Amino acid sequence: MTRALTARLGAALLALVLIALVLPSAIGAKPAAAPVDHFRLGTDALSLGKFDDAIEHFEAHADREPSHPDASFNRGLAYLMRVKADAERPGDLGRSAAAFEETLAMRPDDADAAHAVDLVRGEVARRRSRRGKDAVLARPTLDRVIVTLASERSWAYAAIVAAFLLAVGLVLRSRPAGSANLAGTLLVPACTIAVLVFLPLYLGARHLRLTTQPAVLVVREAHLSDESGQAQGVDPIPEAALLEVGERRGRLIQVRYGSSEGWIPAAAVRLLRTR
Amino acid sequence: MPRLSQLLCCLSLVLVTLCLGRSSAWAQARVEVSAGLSADEVEVGEAFTVELKAMTESGSTPSNPSLQVPPGFSVAGPSVSSRTMATFGSGGSVVMRGIGASWTLMASQTGTYTIASPTVIIEGQTYTATGRLRVKVVKKGSLSRRRRDPFGFQFPGAPKSPFGGLLGGRRRFGGRFGHSFPFQIDDDELEEDPDEPVELAPKARRLALSEEPDPYVFVRLVADKDAVVVGEQVTLSYYVYYRTDLQLTVQREPPFSDFLRHGLDKAPGASEAVITSVARWRYHAKLLDQVALFPLRAGRLKTGVLTTKFKGRRFGSEQVERTSNNLEITVREPPVEGRPLGYRLGDVGRFTLNAKVTPRATRVGESIAVVARLEGVGALPPTLRIPERTGVEWLKPEKRDEIRERGGKIAGWRTFGYAVRIAQPGVQELGSIELPYFDPQRGEYQVASVDLGTVSVDAADPASLPDGGLVLDGEDGPFATLAKPRTSLRPHEPSSDVGFEPRLLWAFVLTPPLGVAATGLLLRAGRRWSLRRQDKKRDPAVMARAALGQMSKATDGKDRVAAAERALHLAIEAATAIRSRGVLLSELGDKLSARGLSREVVDQVVELLEHCTEVRFEPELRTEAADEVVRTAKRLTRELLKTSTEASGGEAEAGD
Secondary structure (H helix, E strand, O other): OHHHHHHHHHHHHHHHHHHHHHHHHHHHOOOOOOHHHHHHHHHHHHHOOOHHHHHHHHHHHHOOOOOOHHHHHHHHHHHHHHHHOOOOOOOHHHHHHHHHHHHHHHOOOOHHHHHHHHHHHHHHHHHHHHOOOOOOOOOOOHHHHHHOOOOHHHHHHHHHHHHHHHHHHHHHHOOOOOHHHHHHHHHHHHHHHHHHHHHHHHHHHHHHHHHOEEEEEOOOEEOOEOOOOOEOOOOOEEOOOEEEEEEEEOOEEEEEEOOEEEEEEHHHEEEOOOO | OHHHHHHHHHHHHHHHHHHHHHHHHHHOOOEEEEEEEOOOEEEOOOEEEEEEEEEEOOOOOOEEEEOOOOOOEEEEEEEEEEEEEEEEOOOOEEEEEEEEEEEEEEEOOOEEEEEOOOEEEEOOEEEEOEOOEEEEEEOOOOOOOOOOOOOOOEOOOOOOOOOOOOOOOOOOOOHHHOOOOOOOOOHHHOOOOOOOOOOOOHHHHHHOEOOOOOOOEEEEEEEOOOEEEOOOOEEEEEEEEEOOOEEEEEEEOOOOOOEEEEEOOOOOOOOOOEEEEEOOEEEEEEEEEEEEEEEOOOEEEEOOOOEEEEEOHHHOOOOEEEEOOOOEEEEEOOOOOOOOOOOOOOOEEEEEEEEEEEOOEEEOOOEEEEEEEEEEEEOOOOOOEOOOEOOEEEOOOEEEEEEEEEOOEEEEEEEEEEEEEEOOOEEEEOOEEEEEEEEOOOOEEEEEEEEOOEEEEEOOOHHHOOOOOOOOOOOOOOOOOOOOOOOOOOOOOOOOOOOOOHHHHHHHHHHHHHHHHHHHHHHHHHHHHHHHHHHHHOOHHHHHHHHHHHHHHOOOHHHHHHHHHHHHHHHHHHHHOOOHHHOOHHHHHHHHHHOOOOHHHHHHHHHHHHHHHHHHOOOOOOHHHHHHHHHHHHHHHHHHHHHHHHHHHHHHHHHO
16 A cells, blocks of 8 residues: 555656656747748848847847848848947947858849948948058959959869860870861860869869858957967958958967968957858 | 123133034044155255155045245155055054155255245145254265165154164154054063953954964955856955054055956944954954955956055064955856846846936937936946937937945946937837846846837928938938848858869869870770781781691692692792792792702702692693692791791891
């Protein structure tokens, strides 16, 4: 009798424990808002001029996979609204530029985003000139310019086409003397050179894709330092500048701006999501 | 008699007035203003200083120290510094704060001069330093052998110090403030054995220590909490423990680099000392000061140390330095769970918000005033999150506040006066101001909020107003040409450009040219092989062997002879490269000999060929004759072919 009672009490206790464990999670469980909802709520807030709410929703959207160029575009506008409303917080112009750059990274033919990012950088330059600071001209190095002319895949396709034409040239050159033979004689050296050019470009583009990431500076300006934090003494990087970031060590991150390379605080940059 | 009564009344009034004046003077906080000279005898052109020390218990800071110098003196200064001085005794203590001011003087003429005592203003009243400042100026060079004490100050009429011998018979500046209190501890009777108090009050028990960090006097920091959240108040008390008569001469606060600091004690050092036990010694523990600290970040934060200097008879002429313990406060962030939107780290306490909006009706472009008043306990946030929206421009607020200690907590109010410009007509909803904060007592988040209501805005010029919706800037603004926000998500395929696999690329790049090259080589090899094969078929030696085969297979005698003759000719060609069919038999022998064939073989060949010709034209060919021809032809053919092989081998060797 006592054993039966103990068993019942034990079962009841176990049930209570299970209910106590399950019930709060069941009650407290809220379905996470979908990215589309955040976009809708953010756009509504934006149209009402509630840019703080809009920013929160668009940032929440950006936190979720996959991102969308239109959401990034609206996020950039929300930051600009805050600038316009004299409620600007430090880094708003940079964050705005980052959002527009993200849009461009996902949709390179978005003319509105390209125009917007130009306006933001123009505003940054104007402010710098008001503070008596020179505009910073950052010219990328020639290797970067050439490698970034096309994507890694484009360089790969170009190399493949050049290799195919080289093969055709070899075939034509073996033909008896005539126009075909002449074409082959011209194709073979030209395509050999093309293959030898496109392959390094492919390798360079691949290296950049795997080891670097685009980012935008979201502080007023940043001074490049070496790994030990010693200032390099080069021109500071202005807000909203597009950077190439690499390795991160502690609180510092390696960046390349134009032809300058160095380390800046990681919190000073916003990494761009390109997909 | 009436005269006498009038006189008595007058005398009484005078006495009462004097007594009242005296008592009011006693009721006032004690003020001490003194001055001294660095030297009482100087040379012409020698710099000396006049020091003024103005100390008061009231807490107000003395100001405007001034000094009038006699003609013929040049003066520089004053150089002013702040000073704190506390004196502790067993029955009471005095903490005085004030300033020290010093002037550097230089005399240009000899003589004895009396310098008027410097003055200072304390709480609106002008005080003149006590003592006469008399200096004798002598000719230059007459004091050259005198040993000067650059730091010594003379106080006219100052009593001799018991340690005067050590100081050259002069009491140092500040010595006159070494008061003896009615409950002074008599150092001479200070026991060297522990004298633990028998019974301790609860507060004294809390202050009791089992170990004595420093002998006779030490300072200690005591916090009311050792674990708080970011922004929560920690009350830190500075205690000085002493068991001897002494003076506090220097007090340097801890740096509090990770905290926001508010003073709590209105009259530092005014509280009564508590008798407590330290390592079984009877100590007086006195609250020196109390501050409220608000941690600025999470972590194990250290307050830093309080540094003090004391002087007293027990320490001789030297000052002793005492540093306090370095307190560690564990600071964590408020819980993430339940954290409201817009909460800023550090907003901790208990607050209420109210606001006043005036006027409620305005015109486009004009401003209204919104005054938000934040009240409560805790560190009042410096900013409020205002309901920003398009068409409503909030200018930077004008802030006023009153922060004071209330029941040991920092509390008060702060007002934020905003000028708000409204750019759109109609009834405009201003929204609400919200301040999410964490209440550490309840352990939960709260939101102080106030609804600002609506404002009726009359249109000033409807034609010039924007057509609603989002306007990022005016027509001439930097962002005037920005596009409108996107209202829907247009179709977008995330880029699948994940690069190109290098192995695949190498395969695609190398295969076509290498394939073509390999195919070319194969074709060339095939052609060469084919040509070689064809050449082999035309080889006379091969053909000779074939003819030998035909010779064996043929059944007709003439055919066999013809085959034998053919085999022989081919063998000759293989052996000597002479096409013997076109050569007269009469000349053949010589030609073959010239090519290195032995005469015997040559003769047999020529003879056989002649025989073959004969046999072929016989009308009836005898089988025996044909067999003989065939046999001989076989033998000679093989012999010639053998010669041919040896010759080619020899050529090959020669070639090697």
